[in-house]
Amino acid sequence: MERQGAAGLTAVLDGHERPDAADLVIETRGLSKRYGGGIVAVDDLTLQVRRGEVYGFLGPNGAGKTTTLRMLVGLVRPTAGSARVLGQPAGSTEALARVGAMIENPAFYPFLTGRGNLDVMARHAGVSLERVEVVLAQVGLSGRADDRFSHYSMGMKQRLGLAAALLKDPDVLILDEPTSGLDPEGIAEMRDLMRELGRGHRTVLLSSHIMGEVEQICDRIGIIRQGRLVAQGTLDELRGRPELRVRGTPIARARSLVEALPYVEGLQARDGTLVLATDPGRAAEINRRLVLGGVEVLELTPVHATLEEVYFELAHAGHAGHAGHAEHVAGAVSHG
Amino acid sequence: MDSFRAELMLLRRRAATWVLLAIAILMGIFFSYVLPYTVYRGGSTTSSNFATGLSPLLPDRLVSTLLGGFPFYFGMLTLILGALAFGSEYGWGTLKTTLMQRSGRTRLLLAKLAALGVMLVVFVAAIFVVGAASSVAIGLGEGAALHAPSLGDLARGLASGWLILAVWALFGALLAILSRGTALAIGVGILYGLVIEGVVAGFGESIRLLRDVSQVFLRTNAYSLIAPLQTGSGSAAAGGPGAFSGPYLDASHALLVILAYLLVFSGLSALLLARRDVT
Numbered sequence A: 001m002e003r004q005g006a007a008g009l010t011a012v013l014d015g016h017e018r019p020d021a022a023d024l025v026i027e028t029r030g031l032s033k034r035y036g037g038g039i040v041a042v043d044d045l046t047l048q049v050r051r052g053e054v055y056g057f058l059g060p061n062g063a064g065k066t067t068t069l070r071m072l073v074g075l076v077r078p079t080a081g082s083a084r085v086l087g088q089p090a091g092s093t094e095a096l097a098r099v100g101a102m103i104e105n106p107a108f109y110p111f112l113t114g115r116g117n118l119d120v121m122a123r124h125a126g127v128s129l130e131r132v133e134v135v136l137a138q139v140g141l142s143g144r145a146d147d148r149f150s151h152y153s154m155g156m157k158q159r160l161g162l163a164a165a166l167l168k169d170p171d172v173l174i175l176d177e178p179t180s181g182l183d184p185e186g187i188a189e190m191r192d193l194m195r196e197l198g199r200g201h202r203t204v205l206l207s208s209h210i211m212g213e214v215e216q217i218c219d220r221i222g223i224i225r226q227g228r229l230v231a232q233g234t235l236d237e238l239r240g241r242p243e244l245r246v247r248g249t250p251i252a253r254a255r256s257l258v259e260a261l262p263y264v265e266g267l268q269a270r271d272g273t274l275v276l277a278t279d280p281g282r283a284a285e286i287n288r289r290l291v292l293g294g295v296e297v298l299e300l301t302p303v304h305a306t307l308e309e310v311y312f313e314l315a316h317a318g319h320a321g322h323a324g325h326a327e328h329v330a331g332a333v334s335h336g
Numbered sequence B: 001m002d003s004f005r006a007e008l009m010l011l012r013r014r015a016a017t018w019v020l021l022a023i024a025i026l027m028g029i030f031f032s033y034v035l036p037y038t039v040y041r042g043g044s045t046t047s048s049n050f051a052t053g054l055s056p057l058l059p060d061r062l063v064s065t066l067l068g069g070f071p072f073y074f075g076m077l078t079l080i081l082g083a084l085a086f087g088s089e090y091g092w093g094t095l096k097t098t099l100m101q102r103s104g105r106t107r108l109l110l111a112k113l114a115a116l117g118v119m120l121v122v123f124v125a126a127i128f129v130v131g132a133a134s135s136v137a138i139g140l141g142e143g144a145a146l147h148a149p150s151l152g153d154l155a156r157g158l159a160s161g162w163l164i165l166a167v168w169a170l171f172g173a174l175l176a177i178l179s180r181g182t183a184l185a186i187g188v189g190i191l192y193g194l195v196i197e198g199v200v201a202g203f204g205e206s207i208r209l210l211r212d213v214s215q216v217f218l219r220t221n222a223y224s225l226i227a228p229l230q231t232g233s234g235s236a237a238a239g240g241p242g243a244f245s246g247p248y249l250d251a252s253h254a255l256l257v258i259l260a261y262l263l264v265f266s267g268l269s270a271l272l273l274a275r276r277d278v279t
Helices: A065-072 A114-125 A130-138 A154-166 A184-197 A211-217 A235-239 A251-259 A280-292 A307-315 A323-334 B002-013 B015-042 B059-067 B070-092 B094-101 B105-142 B151-179 B183-203 B208-214 B218-229 B251-275
Strands: A002-004 A010-012 A024-035 A039-050 A054-058 A080-085 A099-102 A172-176 A203-208 A220-225 A228-234 A243-249 A266-270 A273-277 A296-303
Touching: A024 A065, A024 A203, A039 A054, A039 A065, A039 A080, A039 A203, A039 A220, A039 A228, A054 A065, A054 A211, A065 A080, A065 A099, A065 A172, A065 A203, A099 A154, A099 B094, A114 A130, A114 A154, A114 B002, A114 B094, A130 A154, A154 A172, A154 A184, A154 B094, A184 A203, A184 A211, A203 A211, A211 A307, A220 A235, A220 A307, A228 A235, A228 A307, A235 A307, A243 A251, A243 A280, A251 A266, A251 A273, A251 A280, A280 A296, B002 B105, B015 B059, B015 B070, B015 B105, B059 B105, B059 B151, B059 B218, B070 B094, B070 B105, B070 B151, B070 B183, B070 B218, B094 B105, B105 B151, B105 B251, B151 B183, B151 B218, B151 B251, B183 B208, B183 B218, B218 B251
Parallel strands: A054 A203, A054 A220, A099 A172, A172 A203
Antiparallel strands: A002 A010, A024 A039, A024 A080, A220 A228, A243 A273, A243 A296, A266 A273
């Protein structure tokens, strides 16, 4: 289902092309977590992550991202709904055997070295200690593996967390804000690493609130707000179709000309310009029509909503300035 | 088995474990040998009921002399060990990291308890080895005849000591799981062990209700368990730190109560760990 928002962006819930059940690596149905005192952390969340994709889980702080991830690895029990990972109940022995996760800050024993910590985790995971050297090399930590964890920088701690998540050579990798607390260089390195890890058969579920990170790495994106999924789709689907912005004079003449064009599906006037819902590939043709019709064309620009714009529309709905449209789009995608 | 090895490695590599063992050994030597020997050599004491004399300090009374510290200060130290072993997992957030490696909270609990149990064997053995060395040194210094304690007494002493330390360590572990941390667990544990049990047992002599209540206390049962192995007035239980004046229960009854405590503490820990979210 597709709906066009007032700002011209189109958001999609990709239920219209429901994947095969075998293709779903992570699936939640009506997943909810309520705490005492009426606090709703996750509310009726239905999420689908497909095999081999890098899925970005976007949302503001407190939206329920981490709680959802905790439920996927069995740390937190849902109060309603269900979650399955690789066809098994989330948190079950069968599911966890094929899932690697780093949730919130990487937590390790401060008195052990990086290698010592991974030795402990490898024993708990029931994997060969040889894997420790493999993952240390994979995250570029071999040279500092014998330093104590308490002496690690934030970037090194994140790398160690990722190494622990990779110990089982998992089919599914769940990462909760892995670039949190890193400097720009560290963020770039971690991003490269995640991109590398997402190649091939492995499925990655990446929680973040950093647009660029998600935009660059993820194949599909889900946006969560107040515990509810408000949008899910590819980046292009969420950004909607590009539009064409026209500025010309006289504007009324321009409007009447483009309204008559059969391939212009929608039209809005904004700040003295016209925004056309049409294929930007028709720009030359539209320009010719306008000029022949006596309009002086000052600007003819394809416009595409950024992920950030979509995110603010959806994730912060209810805030001043965004409320009306956001609710409109959110409602559209949620029931797609 | 792999998880057990991991947990044993954690206890071995943690400085706090060895610091606690060092404190236990120092306290054991000081209260069981150095202090009584100083009093013996000086020939005076301010307390009429504090044990003096050479015989409790000789090797044949090793079991009797050392066991007096187990229900009291050794127990408090292993309460701290148990609280640290479990509570730090919450403080550092490592419980989450561990549980994400493989499911099975009960498996993790059993691995931790087994590793703790092995470490307590090391504690008991080290205390007895250092105690034996101290008693031999005193015996040689005084020119006294040296006789080893009977193997039976030694075995019962080691087993009783381990059981007493285990029940305190499990109590610490339960408090740590309950409070999801170490500080409160250690505070409450020591407060309970020293103040509540101590004060109630102290008033038990004059108030019958408190005397009855004190019969279910860890200390009462621990002292009752070791009572048959303590001979004469030289036992640490007869005077000095951790002095205990009763009520004494039947040793086999005390053994059952301690085993019941071990089961209850383990069961409650497993239940809490299994049912609660790890955040």
